[in-house]
Amino acid sequence: MKALDKPTLALVGVTAIWGSTFVVVKDAVEKMPVTDFLTWRFALAAAAMLLLRPRSVAALGGAGRRAGFLVGLALGAGYLLQTLGLQHTSAAVSGFITGMFVVLTPLGAALLLRRPPGRAAWLAVGLATVGLGLLSLHGFAVGAGELLTLGCAAAFALHIVGLGQWAKSYDAFGLAVVQLLTTALLCGLVAVPGGLAVPPDASVWGALALTALAATALAFVVQTWAQAHLAPTRAAVVMTMEPVFGGVFAVLLAGEVLGLRTLLGAALVLAAMVLTEVGPRHGAEGSVERLEV
Secondary structure, eight states: OOOOOHHHHHHHHHHHHHHHTHHHHHHHTTTSOHHHHHHHHHHHHHHHHHHHOTTTTGGGHHHHHHHHHHHHHHHHHHHHHHHHHHTTSOHHHHHHHHTTHHHHHHHHHHHHHSOOOOHHHHHHHHHHHHHHHHHHOSOOOOSHHHHHHHHHHHHHHHHHHHHHHHTTTSOHHHHHHHHHHHHHHHHHHHHGGGOOOOOOSHHHHHHHHHHHIIIIIIHHHHHHHHTTSSOHHHHHHHHTHHHHHHHHHHHHHHOOOOOHHHHHHHHHHHHHHHHHHHSOOOGGGSOOOOOOO
């Protein structure tokens, strides 16, 4: 089997960073509202990036800023819908339905780009979906929480499709900054009416520092760069590695024990990722048309 290419390895690294934050974020959001935490997280990440490259947003030009704003809207909507959905469903069900972006991404790519993925891509999507179900699902009834979370999955799918098309045309750093600023604004609009809470203690500030710098600023720059070189469906399948890493770090950091079902689910997600690398590339997995802004 051929080695994973650099963009795929970079995206795997991003999912590892996201998976490593599950434990610290879980503890932090028990001490302050989730929307407040998200507002601080994305605002601090954008501020840190602007300190490094103050002219990165201006250098994008009008079209680049519009592209960043649109994918940022999708990203912010995804986080907010996931948060609202969690108020009405379990974390396990939320994790599974959120992971359905792996199914919605090729559908979105086929609809927007008019180039459906090939059979190998659909097989990988199927394997990843079953794997996600084994990792998190223990039965659920469809209600308001599940529908809101499905909207979250659709928003994340649009984010992946949009990045896959526009990331090649614009600077990854500037595009990431606009996404994060847009997401911070959306989360802030939801959080501010109830009063934006200040992080209450050092542990929450530490969680914010970790998620803002590593899991947001660094991770979204890397994701934006990687998706300039990966088709949307391929990227979506690779990103299903996040709950796999979440399980690994839960064992290493929180002492949790993984059962046979979880291990099988992780194996299927890994198999899906490998299939996207060794399978033939057709349709949306090959060259894709650019979206106009």
